Amino acid sequence: MKVVLPFFATTDELARIRAHLPAHTAIFSPKTKPGFSRLECTLRDLGDELADADAVMGWVMPPGAFERAKNLKALVWLHSGCDELDFGMLKERGIAVANVRGANAVSVAEQGMALMLAVAKRTIVNHEAVLDAHWEPAESPRSEFRSMMLEGKTLAIIGLGNIGLLVAKRARAFDMRVIGVRRHPERGGENVDAVYGIGDLHKVIGQADFIMLAAPITAETAGFFDEDAIAAMKPTACLINVARGNLIQEVPLYEALKADRIAGFATGVWWHYTESVPASYHYPIPSRTGLQRLPTVVASGNRAGVASPGVISRVLDTGLESLAAFLRGQPMPRAINLDLGY
Numbered sequence: 001m002k003v004v005l006p007f008f009a010t011t012d013e014l015a016r017i018r019a020h021l022p023a024h025t026a027i028f029s030p031k032t033k034p035g036f037s038r039l040e041c042t043l044r045d046l047g048d049e050l051a052d053a054d055a056v057m058g059w060v061m062p063p064g065a066f067e068r069a070k071n072l073k074a075l076v077w078l079h080s081g082c083d084e085l086d087f088g089m090l091k092e093r094g095i096a097v098a099n100v101r102g103a104n105a106v107s108v109a110e111q112g113m114a115l116m117l118a119v120a121k122r123t124i125v126n127h128e129a130v131l132d133a134h135w136e137p138a139e140s141p142r143s144e145f146r147s148m149m150l151e152g153k154t155l156a157i158i159g160l161g162n163i164g165l166l167v168a169k170r171a172r173a174f175d176m177r178v179i180g181v182r183r184h185p186e187r188g189g190e191n192v193d194a195v196y197g198i199g200d201l202h203k204v205i206g207q208a209d210f211i212m213l214a215a216p217i218t219a220e221t222a223g224f225f226d227e228d229a230i231a232a233m234k235p236t237a238c239l240i241n242v243a244r245g246n247l248i249q250e251v252p253l254y255e256a257l258k259a260d261r262i263a264g265f266a267t268g269v270w271w272h273y274t275e276s277v278p279a280s281y282h283y284p285i286p287s288r289t290g291l292q293r294l295p296t297v298v299a300s301g302n303r304a305g306v307a308s309p310g311v312i313s314r315v316l317d318t319g320l321e322s323l324a325a326f327l328r329g330q331p332m333p334r335a336i337n338l339d340l341g342y
Helices: 011-020 087-093 105-120 123-131 162-172 198-207 227-231 250-258 311-327
Strands: 002-004 026-028 055-058 074-077 096-098 154-158 177-181 194-196 210-213 238-241 264-267 297-299
Touching: 011 026, 011 311, 055 311, 074 311, 096 311, 105 123, 105 162, 105 210, 105 238, 105 264, 105 297, 154 162, 154 198, 162 177, 177 198, 194 198, 198 227, 227 250, 250 264
Parallel strands: 002 026, 002 055, 055 074, 074 096, 154 177, 154 210, 177 194, 210 238, 238 264, 264 297
Antiparallel strands: none
């Protein structure tokens, strides 16, 4: 069996990968120096190695990689989200896919709490006021300076997977009431006071002081947090997103923030513009509306997933569980349902 790693693995990583896999497994990782990130590479970096690869494990598949990998049987995708993948093609070719859901859940949950605290306590605008030597009265009428307490407030978590449940656990430490929405509400959720189905979304939103999105993005959930969902929010409520930018419809969110119809927005992820006009619209901007410049917005640049020390190692070890299982002829842990997309 042959495994291709479409990233620039370190010597230590290659040793750990070999130690996890069956003996005599052929392993290829490009040796050339990466340009910006060692977690990405080009088709040229991989040469002809994909042609007889049985499995691929990595963070990216360069354009043309699937076409070249005629023998591919398994893909271990070192992300929790799989929305970049062509599920129809994978299903047609019979390529099994596993992700690493849960591997970075602690890091992302902590980032979610940091974002919630930052938007609630107006951390950024207060920091900037200090830098500018600007004094603001304690009872300022300006919305961007009105902070909120978490104690006794209701947090609604949309998506009670690994990340959502870890956020719930941490929110308990702040004495918050936690409610959640998930596809299968009958599964409940530890540290969650009440669990609802997606049909009760607006009912849940209307109860919440803080709403955190932790759901996967699929054909069903893309843009689901729309104008009606935003209108269902309390004017004193804040929205936090640690999932995918495209879960939220950007224009109604921008308009609500601009008009002070909601209290704030915090996000660690940004919109990805597909099928845009012009077709080559790929400028590296987080938002077409410039939403990130509003004073009630707090943001980070997708830093939660692998930015913390040790998270890349945890992601690799999680992926290796699935890769080793595939090579042994066993079902892969964390295999995704190609019909559902997660």
